[in-house]
Amino acid sequence: MPLPICRALFFLVGAVAPLTLLAQDHLEPSPPAKPAAIVAGASESPVDLDQGRHLFEAHCATCHGPNGEGGKGPTLAQPSLPRASDYESLLKIISGGINGTEMPPAHMERKDIELVAKFVKSLNSRPREAVSGNVERGAQIYAKKGGCAQCHMLDGQGGVFGPNLSDVGLRRSPEYLRRSLVDPSADVPQSYVAWRTDISLPENFLFVRLVTRDGQEISGVRVNEDTFSIQIRQANGAIKSCFKSELAELHKDTGKSPMPSYATALTTNELDDLVAFLTSLRHNK
């Protein structure tokens, strides 16, 4: 029988680690097309761009969207990319990934990486997704009606049950954030790390429910796990550590979030404001 999950407001959108991220820029409507911020080493032919698009769709679109509109990964269709201010840094990120994030190294030869980079560069004149909400009102909703700070940390303030959101605007697209507020389990932070032997575990978010041999029911977010033991953080922030031999049941709710949906708790306008506020969070330390 499932255990009662924490009813504390739980905002999962942010994730501990960002994905393939180059990051969207600011919130204002798109400026008119202007010269690219990224300068490639060679001019791009239509053939190059077609090949680059093909590779992008195979390797990058799952997270960044087929047109670079963003998703789990940040929007690439924008005038400048905060983490890739020039062509060389873009190549470096594509080939090497970004440590500590969900962005993996590409398994492509140099020529193909250059084609992808050229395609990404060509996205800079596309119109970006409009963010209609108001940042200041969104900050108020975050702090008060949303109760987000009960579970999420923002610049050193707030709870630690959910992911830290201090740079969530750098890592997630507005549309992804909106979807996470409405349907928190639509996607949860995941990692490309296959073997987890240490505290890199939170990169792969996992909600866990335990039943001890004496009948105690406990739930929380996995902090660490090894062959013989598991440590979880409960909604009140307390750590519970158990040897697996002490447990009668261990349920791993892969892909599920304990965060409640805000679909009815907030109005459409309030959701827009909250998305605008979250999109503005981009402390990249």
Place this chain on the structure above:
Amino acid sequence: MKTFCLLPLTAMLAVSAAAQVSVPFERIRDSSKEPGNWLTHGGDYAGHRYSTLGQLTPANVARLKTAWIYQSREAGRWEATPLVVDGVIYITERPNVITAIDGKTGRPLWNYRRPMSDQATGCCGAVNRGLAILGDALYVNTFDCHLVCIEASTGKERWDTVVTDYRPGYTMTAAPLAVKDKIIVGISGGEYGVRGFLDAYDAKTGAHAWRFWTVPATNQPGNETWGTNDAWKTGGVATWATGTYDPDLNLVYWGTGNPGPDYNGDLRPGDDLYACCVVAIDPDSGTLRWHFQYTPHDVHDWDSCEVPLPIDATINGKPRKLLMQANRNAFFYVLDRATGEFITGKAFAKQTWASGLDAKGRPILIPGKEPNAEGVLVYPGLEGSANWPAPAYSPLTGLFYVQTQDDYGQIYYKHKADYNVGNDYEGGGARNLLGAEPYGALKAIEATTGTVKWEFKEQSSCDAGVLATATGLVFSGTSDGYVYALNAATGEPLWRFQTGGTILAPPVTFLVDGKQYLAIAAGSALFTFAL
């Protein structure tokens, strides 16, 4: 007034000679007669890692406590199996350090430190997996491709032979194998376009005795399996894990590595012999007696360096001399070790690349599983369902114990491979699945059928080896730092200890002053345990 009796000089010399280390070939061959020692990498020539010592049992193993811990002055994880001779432990530390340790106290007796070029580079770090002992000398392979002979009593170097130039990408990480009067060594470098080989050297002088090329040249049988170009010259097929030896048949069994470039087989269109094989070699001459290829034309980096274990068992009412291997490609194989004939094989972990094995043991391929530019999901991932960590075999249970990875797939990519001397030459790579959590497991596999009898799940992949005992225990370790004991018949956990260091080495057991110890490297330290 006290008086002292002076021993005659001849008597003193006799005492001194008796105190010298002496491990002739016959002593290694008959190592089952002295279970208090650990005389070769695999515990015996068959590599069974099976101990008949009786002090640690399922009934008392829960009381096992640390005896002492030896910590290295050098950083880096250890992967070595210690040797133990008459109370002294010999172990290799990273990168090129050998230490003799007093088995009773953990105090070092001597160090041998050899300077090493920092230009040598390998896929997986400057690791070393152990030593061989023969006569009064220890033998070690160095990361920069020397074979060094050291006096076991003092740590003094006797000779140092260059096996090969490391600059094209060769390295050496495996323990040597001492057979009769020769030291047999393998090389690493399969990801750098080297041409693999197995070498033998005279144990007394270091003189080169023979070389078996694992990629045949144009005038040799098997070269035709590489196509008609020069792919064989950069074909890889390293020999990076220590083999086993059958004294009765006088054959050495050695697993071979993947062909190169790893993920792009376009340049090497045939079966690519002797990649992903076990080769049976005459240790006196280096002559190939037979071979068996597990994965023809491999494009997933599934080396077959996993330890091939000889056992004698009855199949269909007939006593057979068998050779078992849990292969990286997810199949467990049983061969006739006199002829190389395939007897049976079965998948022991999730795999999606072959629908089975045919009557000769050749995999029946599922189409569309070769890497390509867009990526192809295949189980197992490149680390394989099993890998180099040493398995164990217990004649008591008839079970083969091996660390495995399961539910482990990766997306394989292929791209163009350009060979540049000394540089990575893989032609692709592999990526994990987003959010997937494959698991490690110590599996107990019925040796004659390949049927998995039980598995002990681990949180992560595991590169620790295994030790089995005649008292019905299995010892191993985990990447997350535990050394543990299981019931050999059921897999039930009976004891554990958290070392705080990643365990990438096999446990051994031995006697010091009549007391049984368990030892295993964890992190950069050697932990020992006793009741």
